[in-house]
Amino acid sequence: MSDLTLDTPARGFTLGQYLICLRGIMWREALRFVHQRERFVSALVRPLVWLFIFAAGFRQILGVSIIPPYETYVLYEVYVTPGLIAMIQLFNGMQSSLSMVYDREMGNMRMLLVSPFPRWFLLIAKLLASTTVSILQVAAFLVVATLWGVDLPPWGYVTVLPALVLVGLMLGALGMLLSSLIKQLENFAGVMNFVIFPMFFASSALYPLWLVQQSSPVVYFICKLNPFTYGIELIRFSLYSKLDIVSLAVVVAATTVFTIAAILAYDPARGLLVRRGGGPT
Numbered sequence: 226m227s228d229l230t231l232d233t234p235a236r237g238f239t240l241g242q243y244l245i246c247l248r249g250i251m252w253r254e255a256l257r258f259v260h261q262r263e264r265f266v267s268a269l270v271r272p273l274v275w276l277f278i279f280a281a282g283f284r285q286i287l288g289v290s291i292i293p294p295y296e297t298y299v300l301y302e303v304y305v306t307p308g309l310i311a312m313i314q315l316f317n318g319m320q321s322s323l324s325m326v327y328d329r330e331m332g333n334m335r336m337l338l339v340s341p342f343p344r345w346f347l348l349i350a351k352l353l354a355s356t357t358v359s360i361l362q363v364a365a366f367l368v369v370a371t372l373w374g375v376d377l378p379p380w381g382y383v384t385v386l387p388a389l390v391l392v393g394l395m396l397g398a399l400g401m402l403l404s405s406l407i408k409q410l411e412n413f414a415g416v417m418n419f420v421i422f423p424m425f426f427a428s429s430a431l432y433p434l435w436l437v438q439q440s441s442p443v444v445y446f447i448c449k450l451n452p453f454t455y456g457i458e459l460i461r462f463s464l465y466s467k468l469d470i471v472s473l474a475v476v477v478a479a480t481t482v483f484t485i486a487a488i489l490a491y492d493p494a495r496g497l498l499v500r501r502g503g504g505p506t
Contacts, residue, residue: 315396
């Protein structure tokens with residue numbers, strides 16, 4: 226009887242009602258972000274450390290040849306900026322998954338998942354809210370990077386927005402999928418060690434892949450399998466008003482797979498939560 230009560234209204238929702246629900250979820254995420262100022266600071270500290278300290282040290286050591294989308298030699302801090310942008314979105318996706326684990330343990334997620342709205346819509350709304358927060362963090366980082374002297378094309382700040390949305394959705398969906406696998410908050414540190422850092426370092430974030438290929442073909446092959454690499458390259462090309470078709474296709478495909486897997490994982494009838502005996506909360 227309760228299932229019938231929950232499912233019947235969902236078929237009669239109007240577009241306006243869906244938008245109200247979306248606005249509520251995004252507002253909740255925005256309030257959480259505003260109240261957790263340390264989250265904003267930590268999101269900027271990590272990439273700024275690489276930009277201020279490591280980039281200064283690697284500038285004279287690591288040469289960057291003329292590779293697309295660059296038409297001339299670039300400084301190391303210019304090359305590393307797209308990777309640091311993707312780093313912000315990667316850590317934000319994992320922070321979002323941490324908040325979902327916390328909500329599940331505290332019982333707050335029950336109030337969200339028992340909503341008469343379809344569960345897939347609630348999860349996608351949460352994903353959109355997380356992506357919006359990550360874009361705001363990236364905007365703050367780009368302001369600091371520009372003041373530091375990172376020279377990017379003026380139009381790049383506009384043309385990069387679609388790439389930021391796609392990459393944010395991909396990494397947010399991955400984080401959402403991981404949140405269905407993490408049973409306790411204490412296990413989140415393991416995810417940090419075995420998911421975030423391998424994804425970041427086994428990519429083109431900090432060094433061109435042609436250098437990786439020269440030193441280790443095996444690591445190069447791993448980097449080519451990493452969807453995070455293609456997210457970085459999509460951002461890199463977009464900053465120069467160019468489009469990398471391969472990166473776009475991989476990011477869209479990975480986003481689709483991660484999103485569908487996350488929705489299925491949170492399905493109380495066949496999701497991973499029920500299979501592990503954790504219940505929908």
